[in-house]
Amino acid sequence: MVTVKPRLLKGMQDGWPELASARRRMIAQIESVCQQFGFLPFDSPAMEALDALLGPEPTPEQLMGVFHFVNHDDEAVGLRYDLTVPLARIVSLYRQDLPQPFRRYQLGSVFRFDKPEPGRFREFLQFDVDTVGTASMAADAEIIAVIDRVLRALSVANYKIRLSNRKLLTGLGTFAGASVEQARSIYRVVDKLEKYGRERVRQELGPGLIDASGDRIAGLGLSERQIARIEEFLDLPNEGDSLESLQAARALLKGNALAEEGLKEVEEILQHLAAFGVPRASYMLDLHLARGIAYYTGPVFEVTLADLPSYGSVFGGGRYDGLVERFMGEGQGVPAVGASVGVDRLLAALAELGQAGSGRAGAQVLVTVMDAGRMVEYIALARELREAGIAAEVYLGSGGLSKQVKYADRLGIPLAVIIGEDELKRGEATVKDMELGRRIAAEAGSREEWKEQKQQFTVPRGELLRAIRERLGMTGG
Amino acid sequence: MVTVKPRLLKGMQDGWPELASARRRMIAQIESVCQQFGFLPFDSPAMEALDALLGPEPTPEQLMGVFHFVNHDDEAVGLRYDLTVPLARIVSLYRQDLPQPFRRYQLGSVFRFDKPEPGRFREFLQFDVDTVGTASMAADAEIIAVIDRVLRALSVANYKIRLSNRKLLTGLGTFAGASVEQARSIYRVVDKLEKYGRERVRQELGPGLIDASGDRIAGLGLSERQIARIEEFLDLPNEGDSLESLQAARALLKGNALAEEGLKEVEEILQHLAAFGVPRASYMLDLHLARGIAYYTGPVFEVTLADLPSYGSVFGGGRYDGLVERFMGEGQGVPAVGASVGVDRLLAALAELGQAGSGRAGAQVLVTVMDAGRMVEYIALARELREAGIAAEVYLGSGGLSKQVKYADRLGIPLAVIIGEDELKRGEATVKDMELGRRIAAEAGSREEWKEQKQQFTVPRGELLRAIRERLGMTGG
Numbered sequence: 033m034v035t036v037k038p039r040l041l042k043g044m045q046d047g048w049p050e051l052a053s054a055r056r057r058m059i060a061q062i063e064s065v066c067q068q069f070g071f072l073p074f075d076s077p078a079m080e081a082l083d084a085l086l087g088p089e090p091t092p093e094q095l096m097g098v099f100h101f102v103n104h105d106d107e108a109v110g111l112r113y114d115l116t117v118p119l120a121r122i123v124s125l126y127r128q129d130l131p132q133p134f135r136r137y138q139l140g141s142v143f144r145f146d147k148p149e150p151g152r153f154r155e156f157l158q159f160d161v162d163t164v165g166t167a168s169m170a171a172d173a174e175i176i177a178v179i180d181r182v183l184r185a186l187s188v189a190n191y192k193i194r195l196s197n198r199k200l201l202t203g204l205g206t207f208a209g210a211s212v213e214q215a216r217s218i219y220r221v222v223d224k225l226e227k228y229g230r231e232r233v234r235q236e237l238g239p240g241l242i243d244a245s246g247d248r249i250a251g252l253g254l255s256e257r258q259i260a261r262i263e264e265f266l267d268l269p270n271e272g273d274s275l276e277s278l279q280a281a282r283a284l285l286k287g288n289a290l291a292e293e294g295l296k297e298v299e300e301i302l303q304h305l306a307a308f309g310v311p312r313a314s315y316m317l318d319l320h321l322a323r324g325i326a327y328y329t330g331p332v333f334e335v336t337l338a339d340l341p342s343y344g345s346v347f348g349g350g351r352y353d354g355l356v357e358r359f360m361g362e363g364q365g366v367p368a369v370g371a372s373v374g375v376d377r378l379l380a381a382l383a384e385l386g387q388a389g390s391g392r393a394g395a396q397v398l399v400t401v402m403d404a405g406r407m408v409e410y411i412a413l414a415r416e417l418r419e420a421g422i423a424a425e426v427y428l429g430s431g432g433l434s435k436q437v438k439y440a441d442r443l444g445i446p447l448a449v450i451i452g453e454d455e456l457k458r459g460e461a462t463v464k465d466m467e468l469g470r471r472i473a474a475e476a477g478s479r480e481e482w483k484e485q486k487q488q489f490t491v492p493r494g495e496l497l498r499a500i501r502e503r504l505g506m507t508g509g
Numbered sequence: 510m511v512t513v514k515p516r517l518l519k520g521m522q523d524g525w526p527e528l529a530s531a532r533r534r535m536i537a538q539i540e541s542v543c544q545q546f547g548f549l550p551f552d553s554p555a556m557e558a559l560d561a562l563l564g565p566e567p568t569p570e571q572l573m574g575v576f577h578f579v580n581h582d583d584e585a586v587g588l589r590y591d592l593t594v595p596l597a598r599i600v601s602l603y604r605q606d607l608p609q610p611f612r613r614y615q616l617g618s619v620f621r622f623d624k625p626e627p628g629r630f631r632e633f634l635q636f637d638v639d640t641v642g643t644a645s646m647a648a649d650a651e652i653i654a655v656i657d658r659v660l661r662a663l664s665v666a667n668y669k670i671r672l673s674n675r676k677l678l679t680g681l682g683t684f685a686g687a688s689v690e691q692a693r694s695i696y697r698v699v700d701k702l703e704k705y706g707r708e709r710v711r712q713e714l715g716p717g718l719i720d721a722s723g724d725r726i727a728g729l730g731l732s733e734r735q736i737a738r739i740e741e742f743l744d745l746p747n748e749g750d751s752l753e754s755l756q757a758a759r760a761l762l763k764g765n766a767l768a769e770e771g772l773k774e775v776e777e778i779l780q781h782l783a784a785f786g787v788p789r790a791s792y793m794l795d796l797h798l799a800r801g802i803a804y805y806t807g808p809v810f811e812v813t814l815a816d817l818p819s820y821g822s823v824f825g826g827g828r829y830d831g832l833v834e835r836f837m838g839e840g841q842g843v844p845a846v847g848a849s850v851g852v853d854r855l856l857a858a859l860a861e862l863g864q865a866g867s868g869r870a871g872a873q874v875l876v877t878v879m880d881a882g883r884m885v886e887y888i889a890l891a892r893e894l895r896e897a898g899i900a901a902e903v904y905l906g907s908g909g910l911s912k913q914v915k916y917a918d919r920l921g922i923p924l925a926v927i928i929g930e931d932e933l934k935r936g937e938a939t940v941k942d943m944e945l946g947r948r949i950a951a952e953a954g955s956r957e958e959w960k961e962q963k964q965q966f967t968v969p970r971g972e973l974l975r976a977i978r979e980r981l982g983m984t985g986g
Contacts (some may be wrong), residue, residue, distance in 0.1 A: 038601035038836040040559060042582060046599060047552025047612075047681070056540070056550065068895050070872025070902030072920070073533060075524025077632050078555060078618060079576070081516060088511045099556070101578030104622050105519060111555075122523060124515035131919050133906045136526075141555060141618075145581050153555050166905045170884050174905070242540050284802075308887035359515040396545025407647050411784035418545050419786075420620045425547030428651070429610045429642045443549070454573075 043146070043154030053393040054379050055157060059139055061185040062159055062375075066137040069178055071161055074136040076118040078143070080106040084121050087358055099143050099154075111143035115160040116355075123164050123366060124359035127348035139375070151380050153241050162370030164355065168378025169297050170206075172331045172351055172369045173304030179335060179371055180310045186378075190338035190389060191346075193310075194318035197298050198328045198350070200281065208261035214252045219263070221252065225266070233266075234259055250355035266320065274302060274317035281319055297331055329353045331369070343381050347373040348453065394505055395425040398440040400433060402452035413449065420497055422504065440466050447503060449496070461496045464488045465503060520623070520631030520840070530870040531856050532634060533577060536616055538662040539636055539852075543614040546655055548638055551613040553573035553595040553676050555620070556706040561598050576620050576631075585768075586622035592637040592849065593829075610642035616852070623973055628857050639847030641832065646774050648807045649828055649846045650781030656812060656848055657787045657822050663855075665864060667815035668823075670787075671795035674775050677758065680768025685738035691729045695739070698729065700799035702743070710743075711736055743797065749793035751779060758796055774808055780889045806830045808846065820858050824850040873904040873981055875917040877910060879929035890926065890973075897974055899981065917943050924980060928974070939974045942980060943967045 040046060047055065062071070086094045100110035110116050115138045123134065142158045159439045161178050163171040176193055183191050201222055205215025221236045235241040237259045238249030256260070268280045278299060285291035298317060305315060323332040330351035337343060349371025353509050355363050382388040399414045401407065410426045417424035425445075427436045433450065440448045446467040455461055517523060524532065540550070563571045575618040577587035589595050592615045600611065617934045618636045638655050640648040653670055660668050678699055682692025698713045712718040714736045717728030731739070740873025745757040755776060762768035775794060782792055800809040807828035814820060833843050859865040876891045878884065889901045892900035902922075904913045910927065917925045934936055946964050 033834070033839045035838050036558075036565055036835050038561065038598045039587060040598075040602065041554065041556055041558060041584065044554040044556065046554070046603075049551055052550035052552045055552070067870060068900050070875075070900055070922075072526035072871050073529035073530045074526055077518065077521040078524070079518055079521065079632065081513075081518060084515065088513055096581060099578075099580060101576075103576060104573060107516060107518065121515045125517065126523075131916055135902070135905075143555075146896035155556065163905060168907075169906050170888060170903065171905045173888075174903075215811045254645075260669070264879075303885055304888055307885040307892065309729045309889075357510070358513050361512050362510045369941070371576075393544060394549050398547075407645075408780055409785040411650075411781055412645060415784065415786045416606070419612075423545050423547055425612070426647065426651075428612075428645050428648045429638060430643070430645075439608055445547075449724070490856045 036068070041154075043148035045153045047157070049393055051376075051379070053391065054383075054388055055375060056393075056466045057389060057391055058186065058375055058379060059159075062139070062182050063137075065178060065181045065185055068181070069174065071135045071137045071178070074122065074138055075140065076112075076115075076122060076138070078111055078141060079109050080112055080118060080121060080312060082110045084359075085110045085112065085117055097145055099145055102108075112140075113144045114142055115140060115158055116162075116352075116370065119160070119162055119368075120252055120355045120359060123368075124356045124402075127366075130164075133171070135163045137161040151377065153376065156377070157375040159375050160370060160372045162368060164368040165366055167353070167367040169300040169331070170304050170402060172297075172333075173301045173308055175309075175349060175369055176301070176305060176333055177308035177310050177314065179333075179373075180308075180314050182373075183335065183347070184190075184316075186382065186387075187389065188337070189384065189385075191335050192316065193315040193333055193335050194321050195315055195331065196318055196321035196331045197294035197331050198323070199290050199294030199297070199330060200285075200319065203239050203285060203288045203294060203323060204262060204265050207285055207291060208254070208258045208286040210258055212253070214254060214334055217252055219322040220324060222320060223324035224501055225320055225322075230263075230266070234263070234393075237262060238352065265323070268319055270319045271316070274315075277317050277319055278302075285468065289406060294330070323348060323350055327352045327354060333371070337381060337385065339385055340381055343384075346378050346381050347371060392444055394443055395423045395445050396447065397422055397424040397500060398425045398436065398443075398445045398448045399424060400436045400448055400450050401427050402433065402450060404423075406456075410451070413451070416497070417500065420501070421506070422500060437464065437466070441470070444470075447500060449500070455490065455493075459493050460492050461501060462488060462491050463496070463503065518631075518926075520625035522630045522632070526870055527557045528853075528856070530868070530941055531850060531860075531865055533870075534866060534868055535663065535852055536857060539616070539659050540614075542637060542655060542658045542662055543660060545658070546651065548614045548655070551599065551615055552617065553589075553592075553599060553615070555588055556586050557589055557595060557598060559587045561836075562587045562594055563590065566929050570699075574622055576622055584716045589617075590621045591619055592635055593639075593832075594848065596637070596639055596641070596845075596847075597833045597836060600845075601833045606643075610640055612640045614638040623642075627746055628854065630853065633854070634852040635849055636852050637847055637849045639845060640844055641845040644775040644830070644844040646808070647781050649774075649810075650778045650785055652826060652846055653778070653782060653792065653810055654785035654787050656810075656826075656850075657785075657791050659850075660791075660812065660824070663859070663864075664866065665859065666862070666897060668791065668812050669815060670792040670812050670824075671798050672775065672778065672792055672808065672810045673795055673798035673810050674771035675800070676767050676771030676774070676807060677762070677796070678799060680762060680765045680771060681739060681742050684762055684765040686732070686736055687729070687731055689900060690780060691731060691873050694729055696799040697801055698930070699743070699797060701800035702797055702799075706742070707740075711740070714739060745796055747796045749794070751792075754794045754796055755779075771807070779810060800825060800827055804829045804831060810848070814858060815863065816862055817858055820861075823858050824848060824857050832971070833981060842907075869921055872900045872922050873924065874899055874901040875913065875920075875922045875925045876901060876903045877913045877925055878904050879910065879927060880933075887928070890928070893974065894977065897978070899977060899983070914941065914943070918947070921947075922975060926977070928970075932967065932970075937967050937968050938963060938970050939967045940973070940980065 033283050074197040080098050098110045103109050138160050189209050201219045205218045225233050236251050237254045238251050241249050262486050282295050328350040331352035334345035335347035351369040353367045356366040399410045414424040414426045448464040450462040465487050559577050573588050575587045580586050583662050615637050620632050678696045679692050682695040702710050713728050714731045715728050718726050759772050805827040807829035811822035812824035826844040830844045831842040832845040876887045891901040891903045925941040927939040
């Protein structure tokens with residue numbers, strides 16, 4: 033018999049119980065917030081037609097980034113790399129049948145053929161929330177309010193929602209005398225400000241440069257005077273009071289219709305955010321925010337964690353009014369605004385900050401098996417515990433008490449119940465507090481209050497349920 | 510601009526809010542039961558190495574059944590077609606690190622290149638629960654108890670868990686004088702009993718037949734006398750009292766070690782089921798149960814719905830002790846038992862029976878926008894409702910009241926709040942009971958009690974929250 037080597041594919045991740053449980057807790061919080069705001073769940077398949085995913089003429093780079101193949105029906109198909117393209121397909125396909133506006137959220141795996149790195153996988157769980165079919169800035173503010181609510185529900189500390197508008201940087205370009213084409217690329221250059229600094233931005237706005245690896249990076253070809261105008265904008269007060277930044281930008285860009293429109297939209301969003309109850313300290317206007325993705329057309333926003341600045345953004349989104357043009361034709365866009373978060377990535381960030389939350393999956397009590405002939409009684413005890421709302425399992429393996437205790441320890445089960453011959457004779461049961469044992473072992477008995485609690489105690493069988501509930505900190509009947 | 514035709518791939522399914530919500534409710538119930546029994550969640554990627562999925566030398570038929578391709582790393586990969594093969598891969602890969610026994614559940618999409626039929630899709634959500642690493646029949650009984658608990662949690666009526674043991678039919682074969690090879694195939698023939706009847710089974714046990722389409726169906730080649738022996742078994746009392754069937758089978762098969770072992774295992778499971786608290790009416794021994802899948806080695810079980818017999822089984826499983834042999838070599842099996850259910854298939858069955866359960870996703874209240882200049886106030890009202898635990902949304906589209914009311918109707922939102930110029934002047938708010946309106950419309954006002962309730966009423970603004978809570982049937986503060 034030829035055997036197969038068991039292996040996890042490169043870039044893939046198995047969801048061990050700790051991660052799987054943390055995911056489920058995060059998903060439950062996210063869904064509860066979406067539900068409160070009246071967003072509806074909408075699922076879609078993992079597979080889509082390849083041209084739906086990448087357009088009719090994908091570049092080799094685009095093709096390299098997705099998992100794609102020809103199926104047995106001779107269709108070119110691919111695995112979705114985000115949840116936005118499937119949304120565009122759905123909106124285009126069902127536009128007569130969808131509510132108007134269409135407010136949906138989705139949680140699903142997406143697939144990217146990226147170079148695997150620590151914390152970056154080729155399949156990962158993503159959450160998207162979008163409102164399609166309205167140009168109202170209240171929709172943009174609402175998406176931001178949902179993000180804020182999700183982060184608060186997850187007890188994330190010190191997050192900051194940064195907000196700007198793509199129209200600002202584009203309008204700034206024409207304001208500085210750049211061509212429309214050049215102006216459209218300014219956001220891409222400004223996006224490098226934080227990572228590479230002002231000098232690099234100046235070079236890329238101008239003639240370009242040769243980078244450290246010897247590669248030639250083309251510049252936008254702006255003149256010194258044009259660049260100076262853009263730098264005036266970059267020198268405006270930022271990272272402080274949002275209204276002050278807003279006024280300064282308005283004063284500088286006066287007369288440029290696009291930039292003025294962008295600023296007006298930002299102002300509207302700021303007003304709405306207060307009405308939505310987003311705490312004033314949670315959000316700010318960031319004039320330097322560019323969001324380096326081509327499809328944004330208006331407001332853009334992202335979330336950074338003050339305590340983990342190296343992580344970049346953990347939540348991002350914006351308005352993308354060209355959403356369905358791939359399917360419906362140029363100029364046939366539908367206004368849309370949305371946000372995405374990589375659930376696993378956010379979990380990893382929170383774990384690094386010690387804010388991942390607690391709560392374990394699995395049993396609270398292990399019923400040990402001291403006499404295999406009495407299995408039926410052990411099973412009935414576990415059932416009794418479950419009926420009292422206590423997650424319980426009977427040890428189903430072979431081996432003696434020490435192996436069973438080790439099993440409970442391995443799984444982090446807090447309590448083990450032992451009913452052996454002695455206990456049976458006396459109508460008693462022994463409870464071993466595994467959790468307390470672990471804490472005492474971890475801190476070498478330094479805490480007096482733990483010493484006072486017994487790691488193991490015996491109670492009459494009739495009091496077992498009460499004793500377990502008490503030890504688990506469960507209150508009430 | 511070349512546009513792409515938006516389309517859903519053949520055999521795929523979009524999860525509209527109603528389905529997506531029903532799925533989430535079912536998943537929540539399933540997970541809660543697994544949690545109560547101490548099963549741990551374990552996720553795995555949708556993609557696996559192709560040889561892990563199908564073995565080192567897959568047949569063309571096997572390859573036709575799965576989505577597979579060579580990825581950019583030149584690896585032959587495929588999308589999982591069930592959750593059992595990934596489990597085998599996980600157990601083989603991590604056997605040193607997994608708890609012993611390893612009790613896990615998984616919910617995930619699986620992919621099959623089947624011919625699409627109504628209710629049969631190429632991607633569907635599956636739930637599996639398994640215990641790996643123990644030969645104890647208590648584990649088999651526990652899996653059945655989990656199934657029973659899940660079905661009860663889902664309020665499924667009139668389900669029956671049918672139970673047997675693969676060893677019975679195999680042992681019966683050698684008992685009747687068949688070769689070991691012939692005996693191993695008897696379950697495949699008996700599996701056709703319900704669909705094709707006794708005469709067909711007799712032919713397939715014997716010389717074979719030419720079926721209606723002219724295809725030659727090979728038989729096992731048993732003699733008349735051997736077939737008569739097998740028919741004696743098929744004539745035993747079945748579908749009645751399980752203990753009577755058990756005793757009759759024991760009397761008939763006396764002396765055949767394998768069959769006796771199978772019967773002993775069944776008896777043990779029956780004893781354990783009672784201890785687990787599975788209601789006596791929920792399960793039965795079914796001597797004809799074959800479960801036509803090769804890998805079962807011991808107990809097999811499935812669930813049928815008495816009110817939907819044509820649907821076949823909605824939940825199935827059994828013991829498959831050869832689980833990891835593909836990876837670890839013949840005879841290196843690890844004992845395992847588990848069950849699977851197609852979540853979407855079970856949902857479809859329950860929907861057909863009118864037992865799908867209720868509960869809609871989305872807002873309970875739509876705050877209509879009568880004056881776009883007062884958007885901030887409408888947003889603040891929705892926020893106030895959410896803070897009182899009421900899911901609420903502000904209408905974000907354009908258009909007047911009738912369009913907004915239509916939107917609420919389309920989404921099944923129960924209540925709409927209207928604050929127009931008149932209400933503002935008088936410090937009031939109008940509530941429109943959309944749900945009541947729909948019920949009156951549906952039954953043409955035939956019910957007196959509905960007439961007594963007003964479809965639309967106006968209250969002072971300060972009493973709005975109370976009035977809404979009352980209309981929604983929410984109790985308490």
